[in-house]
Amino acid sequence: MGEYQLDTVLSAVADPTRRAILDRLRVSDARVTELAREFPISLNSTSKHIKVLERARLVERHVRGRDHVLSLRAEALGEAVAWMTQYREFWEQRLAALEAFVLADADGDVDADAGTTSGALR
Amino acid sequence: MTAVVTVSRRIAASAERLFDAWLDPKSLAVWMRRDGSAPSGAVADRRVGGAFAITMHDPNGSFVHAGNYTVIDRPHTLEFTWRSAATHQTDSVVRVTFRPDGDATVVEVRHELLPDAEAVQRHTAGWTEIIDRFARTLAENGDA
16 A cells, blocks of 8 residues: 555544544445435535545445445555554563563663673673 | 554663663674674664664665654653655654653554544544454455
8 A cells, every 4th residue: 555545544534534434435435415314414515525436446436327326445554554553563572571571681781781791600 | 554563572771771672782782683683783872863774684684764853761761763665765753752660661662653643632532443353354255
């Protein structure tokens, strides 16, 4: 996932109304007009939110006759989750290594160098 | 835009000890590295505004992680900017806090990739919420 795509996904889900729309689309596809009716915002405002979601590729629009039907495209969010998971794993591994490091040197020498070159080993 | 990754671990050592292990380049070289890889190269100018660079080695090559210290408040908080290939060489912010808990210390890493701290604060709750929910959904459905 490119950095700009990630930015647009994160921006898109930073707004509570847009998260509500995504939640609604998890249940089932919906027409734009239906969404406008279900949310306490105008049709114009609903359209703007949907455009942001479309740009982030979180939502797909299918035109069926006169209806514009929206469906959720969860893959884009899945990619964002995967990207964040990588960083979470990175820091979890580092903290585990930090723990191993300080516990291996139980005497608590603040200076790691002194800890390995003096004391118990000699 | 804004994404926040928070990770914490309770470690049976004093906050001072953990704080120092995080700031001392000799210690960093030992533990701030990929699992099973050679020790990292680490240099650090340990003052606010000072720069650090950690070169981690992994099977795919060597990767430099660099930044500058923004808060050094021993043994409570260490904060620094962080850039690497994974951040597309733009600055993100890592805040590490050390909270005594009985005979141990809870170390929390909060990594923010952000336009500004306020935006992150405003958006964290919603972002965390939706990530959790979607992670659950993806796990339940078995698709990604």
